[in-house]
Amino acid sequence: MTTVATPSDTFARDWVDWHRRHEAARADPHGFLAVTGLHWLTAEPQRLPDAPGVWSTGPRGVVVTLDAGEDLVVDGVPVRGEHVFGVIPERGGVTATAGDAVVEVARRGGHDIVRPRHPGNPLRVRYAGTPTFPPDPRWVAEGRYVPFDEPRPTTVGAAVPGLEHVYDAPGAVEFTLAGADLRLTAFPGHAPGSLFLLFTDATSGVTTYAANRSLALDPPDADGRVVLDFNRATNLPCAYTDLATCPLPPAENRLPIAVEAGERTPLERTGGPA
Structure with missing residues (x-):
C-alpha cells in the first residue's frame, strides 16, 4: 500500500528540517551560547x-x-x-x-x-533545545510590503538597559492574521532585499520570551507580496543570555493577538538547563 504525503505532512516536515538547521546553528561551538x-x-x-x-x-x-x-x-x-x-x-x-x-x-x-x-561555556554545553509550538499552517499569512518614501531612522531600545539601536526602516508589512488586520514596521534583513521583523504579541511574557521575537522574510515580489510564516518566529540571543545587546521591537510592533506559533520561552529562562 502506497502512502501519499498530504500538504500538511509536507508543511510539518519542511518546518522540522528548518528548525533542526536553526538549532544546529544556534549551538555552534562559537555561537552566542558560547559567549562568556x-x-x-x-x-x-x-x-x-x-x-x-x-x-x-x-x-x-x-x-x-x-x-x-x-x-x-x-x-x-x-x-x-x-x-x-x-x-x-x-x-x-x-x-x-x-x-x-x-x-x-x-x-x-x-x-x-x-x-x-568559548565552546566549553556551560550555557552551550548544557543546551537542550528550544521548546516550540507545533507547526500549524493557520499561522502563515500573505502580506503586502509598503515601502516608505524614504527609509525612516527608527530608534529602538535594547536588552541592555540604557542602550539604543537606530535602524533605517525601509517600509512596513500589512497582513491579516487570526482575523485581525495588522501592520509591522520592517527592517533590512541579512540578504539583499530581505526583511526582518521584530515583534511582541499577547503570548510575550506568558509562553514566549517577554522582550522580543523575530521573523525573517524573503524579498517582496514585484507586486510587494511577502509571506509571513510565524511558525518560523525565533528567539534572539537575549532570550538565552544576559550577555547580548539585542534590539527591542518598536512600539508599533506590539501585536494585540496571541501568536501561538514559533519558538517559546527558552528553558534557560524557565528553570530548565542553564
Whole structure:
C-alpha cells in the first residue's frame, strides 16, 4: 500500500528540517551560547578574564596589547605586542582566535565591545533545545510590503538597559492574521532585499520570551507580496543570555493577538538547563 504525503505532512516536515538547521546553528561551538563575557571598552586599558591582552578604545579604534606568551590570531596571522583593530562601524564586527576560543570585537549602540566565545561555556554545553509550538499552517499569512518614501531612522531600545539601536526602516508589512488586520514596521534583513521583523504579541511574557521575537522574510515580489510564516518566529540571543545587546521591537510592533506559533520561552529562562 502506497502512502501519499498530504500538504500538511509536507508543511510539518519542511518546518522540522528548518528548525533542526536553526538549532544546529544556534549551538555552534562559537555561537552566542558560547559567549562568556560582554566587555564595554573605554580609553582606560583593561585586562579581560576570558580573552588575552589588555584592551582599550579611542581615536584609533579598538586596540589590544599582548604580553609575551599571550596568543591572538587575526586574519590567520599571529599577533604580537600591540594590534589596532581600527574603527568598527555600528553593528559591525571582526573576530580573532585565541586557542579554541573566538574573540568578537564589535560596536553596538555607539560602544565598542569585546565578547569572547568559548565552546566549553556551560550555557552551550548544557543546551537542550528550544521548546516550540507545533507547526500549524493557520499561522502563515500573505502580506503586502509598503515601502516608505524614504527609509525612516527608527530608534529602538535594547536588552541592555540604557542602550539604543537606530535602524533605517525601509517600509512596513500589512497582513491579516487570526482575523485581525495588522501592520509591522520592517527592517533590512541579512540578504539583499530581505526583511526582518521584530515583534511582541499577547503570548510575550506568558509562553514566549517577554522582550522580543523575530521573523525573517524573503524579498517582496514585484507586486510587494511577502509571506509571513510565524511558525518560523525565533528567539534572539537575549532570550538565552544576559550577555547580548539585542534590539527591542518598536512600539508599533506590539501585536494585540496571541501568536501561538514559533519558538517559546527558552528553558534557560524557565528553570530548565542553564
